[in-house]
Amino acid sequence: MMTDVLDERLGARLLNEWQQDFPLCPAPFAELASKLGVAETAVLRMLERLRREGRIARVGAVFAPKRIGASSLAAMAVPADKLARVTEAVNRFPEVNQNYVRQHFYNFWFVVTAGSPGRLQAALGAIEQAAGLPVLRLPMVSEYRRDDDRRRSVSADTDGVLAAGLDEIGRRLVMALQEGLPFFIRPFSVLASRVGCEEREVIERIRRWSDEGAIKRFGVVVRRRASDREVKALLVMDVPDAEVGSVSRRLLDETGVILVDERERALPAWPYNLFCTVGAPSEAALIERLDALRGLPALSGFVREVLLHAPEAPAA
Known part of the structure; x- marks a missing residue:
């Protein structure tokens, strides 16, 4: 003992x-x-x-990202009865750093990193074969972060x-x-x-x-999974490319917004290019924060969805 x-x-x-x-x-x-x-x-x-x-x-x-090597956010639509098997298959790959289960048609999300763009694509292809399901590829374009309450943005292309x-x-x-x-x-x-x-x-x-x-x-x-101490959700939006920077910086002014990423769209299946992670100490507080974001005039007119973390996610 x-x-x-x-x-x-x-x-x-x-x-x-x-x-x-x-x-x-x-x-x-x-x-x-x-x-x-x-x-x-x-x-x-x-x-x-x-x-x-x-x-x-x-x-x-x-x-x-894009300094040395390559990385991408990825998602799959996994039937509920296959989720445990797919999670186990994906987690066998050393390129997979973290995964989450979200309440959405695309319910299984994970991050893949590799030593080169070619190796990244090879890993994603191998994951598709192992899981028996297509993978949605969503590489980063730019990231926006809080840094001691000071906003900063980094272009992944430069x-x-x-x-x-x-x-x-x-x-x-x-x-x-x-x-x-x-x-x-x-x-x-x-x-x-x-x-x-x-x-x-x-x-x-x-x-x-x-x-x-x-x-x-x-x-x-x-291998990370959603924190037990904080409830999180992902707000995704289809924002005109020219407006991504201003919208991202506006989002970072709001309570609970942890980070904002601009990512490539995966048309026609996935039209969203702006990813906003929102956190709160409880589910009720999270819903309040999401409602406040939905009401922002700066976000009116954009097509958007909210992806909540599933209550029971496989270990990542």
Whole structure:
């Protein structure tokens, strides 16, 4: 019983404390074990267990959109009696970072990241085959975020310089990182042998890409699901392209709006290009916030829908 309690504590610390700032050194798991006060083997066993249970996707890099690699939001219309099987099939892919079930015809949503646009499309194609269902592809165009109450926007189309300028070693390393770190004593050495360079160069490149912002974070990549402490919904709208920026910034002034994304439409099935995530501490508060957004004059005339999270979502 005591061992189970200690294991749960270790698992919780790995999930909560090491999603970023992961040690970039020849023996990172030993360094991590030292900080956690346990044996290196305990860390490796727990990480493997978390991956096997589907609670983490990998330990490794999360790339910024279109800086290095590629990513896309995706959705499928899954019959209720097939939802558990499809969830299990999709979660087998290391490219899948998170998924959600929403109350909509397109009810199963997930995020896919890969080392290159070609690999992204290959992963999406493989997911379609594994699930036996077509995938709606919704890559990002621009993102709008709150930053200490200051609005900021980033165009996903203007920051692909690093991706275009990678040499062969860099391209191979991006591909290798997509699978995550191998759970060995010297994982960067294993990556170096796969890529064809020295261990030191692998670590230096990862550190440089992190400093340059091409890697958003390096650490434990958790398969996320809707928070138990906050109720969320997705408001989607069809907004003229020229008005997306002004509408997005207006939305970010409203209580409960967490983030706003502009994404490519998937016509004719999906006409919406503006995605607004809204959160609240309760379902009643969420409905009030959604009603307030619907009443904004700035949103009048736009075709829109609200996608609520399903009450029971498969573990992501």
